[in-house]
Amino acid sequence: MNNDHMDAIVIGGGAAGFFGAIACAQAHPAKKVALLEKNRQLLSKVRISGGGRCNVTHACFDPAVLVHNYPRGHQALRGPFSRFQPQDTIRWFKEKGVELKTEEDGRMFPVTDSSETIIHCLTSTAKKAGVQVRTECGIEKITREDQRFSLSLTNGSTLSCEKLLVATGSTPKMYSLLQELGHTIVSPVPSLFTFNVPDSPLLELAGVSVPKVEVRIVDTDLKQTGPLLLTHWGFSGPAVLKLSAWGARILHDKHYQAEMCINWLPHMKIESLHHCLNAFKTQNPAKFIATECPVDLPKNLWKKFTQMAGIAPETRWSHFSKTQLNALQNILLKGTFCIKGKSTFKEEFVTCGGVHLDEVNFKTMESKKCPGLYFAGEVLDIDGVTGGFNFQNAWTTGWIAGQSMFT
Numbered sequence: 001m002n003n004d005h006m007d008a009i010v011i012g013g014g015a016a017g018f019f020g021a022i023a024c025a026q027a028h029p030a031k032k033v034a035l036l037e038k039n040r041q042l043l044s045k046v047r048i049s050g051g052g053r054c055n056v057t058h059a060c061f062d063p064a065v066l067v068h069n070y071p072r073g074h075q076a077l078r079g080p081f082s083r084f085q086p087q088d089t090i091r092w093f094k095e096k097g098v099e100l101k102t103e104e105d106g107r108m109f110p111v112t113d114s115s116e117t118i119i120h121c122l123t124s125t126a127k128k129a130g131v132q133v134r135t136e137c138g139i140e141k142i143t144r145e146d147q148r149f150s151l152s153l154t155n156g157s158t159l160s161c162e163k164l165l166v167a168t169g170s171t172p173k174m175y176s177l178l179q180e181l182g183h184t185i186v187s188p189v190p191s192l193f194t195f196n197v198p199d200s201p202l203l204e205l206a207g208v209s210v211p212k213v214e215v216r217i218v219d220t221d222l223k224q225t226g227p228l229l230l231t232h233w234g235f236s237g238p239a240v241l242k243l244s245a246w247g248a249r250i251l252h253d254k255h256y257q258a259e260m261c262i263n264w265l266p267h268m269k270i271e272s273l274h275h276c277l278n279a280f281k282t283q284n285p286a287k288f289i290a291t292e293c294p295v296d297l298p299k300n301l302w303k304k305f306t307q308m309a310g311i312a313p314e315t316r317w318s319h320f321s322k323t324q325l326n327a328l329q330n331i332l333l334k335g336t337f338c339i340k341g342k343s344t345f346k347e348e349f350v351t352c353g354g355v356h357l358d359e360v361n362f363k364t365m366e367s368k369k370c371p372g373l374y375f376a377g378e379v380l381d382i383d384g385v386t387g388g389f390n391f392q393n394a395w396t397t398g399w400i401a402g403q404s405m406f407t
Contacts, residue, residue, distance in 0.1 A: 013037025016377025023402025
């Protein structure tokens with residue numbers, strides 16, 4: 001980039017930045033577009049997403065349903081998703097020769113099962129569109145004068161542009177630069193994390209999963225249903241991750257110290273469970289309680305629950321007491337565990353917080369405070385639950401911003 005003036009500059013070499021830069025260059029081919037990334041490596045989140053497979057999007061094609069996967073941003077995204085949604089993402093990649101496939105839970109991946117496919121697609125499409133990609137270009141200062149932006153870079157050089165798209169994700173440095181341009185920043189806190197439960201009696205069962213449980217945080221309205229995974233440190237799985245996203249601010253304010261309650265059999269009422277256990281007792285009096293599970297749970301988990309209920313391994317169903325019945329029912333329907341901290345889910349570090357949504361025009365992704373400034377991706381106070389939703393936010397907001405910059 002010899003010329004120090006560009007028509008448009010995109011800050012951030014992630015999913016939203018690349019999609020925005022490509023959309024801008026393709027919609028306005030006469031314009032000079034540059035993409036700046038502070039690190040040497042581009043698209044690092046894309047590379048590690050989905051265990052290196054890249055969870056590109058989610059097979060949810062109704063914008064009214066899709067928005068419910070965004071704890072922050074669900075109202076703001078309704079309009080954008082009616083213009084560019086997962087169906088459009090699938091089509092976009094297909095036109096570039098990348099086929100996506102849908103897994104049972106709705107997550108979508110490239111058929112190659114490799115994030116490198118997506119990285120190559122984005123970088124080659126950007127190159128073909130004429131986007132000038134520049135790495136190791138951190139931003140020191142942004143000033144706006146005479147309807148232009150001037151960018152002072154960490155390497156000492158200066159660039160200017162008419163239109164500026166910020167797609168940096170959650171970075172404190174950029175937040176402070178945006179505050180200087182008049183924006184309100186909602187303070188970032190972690191979202192999408194697993195629960196540390198060091199005192200859990202279930203730690204030895206790490207790796208065991210239960211297809212459907214209900215998890216709630218005691219003394220709050222937070223509640224989620226879905227698969228649960230037992231880990232060496234506590235609990236993970238979609239039910240916990242969704243709960244952590246919806247409860248990001250509440251759990252942050254509680255310093256990640258809270259009591260959680262798990263209903264391991266959310267399809268059963270206490271009466272039907274009571275009847276089920278008593279009926280099993282009548283039909284199988286000689287069998288051992290610990291080894292004969294009458295409900296739909298993994299056998300080793302059931303065995304652990306019987307221990308927790310104070311039932312000795314050699315106890316037969318004929319000796320199943322009322323006290324033991326009540327203790328077991330409590331564990332199965334409202335087992336309580338103490339959360340004492342959190343852990344990042346794989347390498348997928350997501351935060352909520354960012355540019356206040358009231359200060360952005362979601363028809364164009366342009367700032368209401370600073371004309372010519374645009375936003376895309378997680379720099380906004382938007383975050384999705386796990387499953388490809390954060391990338392879909394990046395594709396949608398990046399595409400709209402890029403399209404809108406010179407129209």
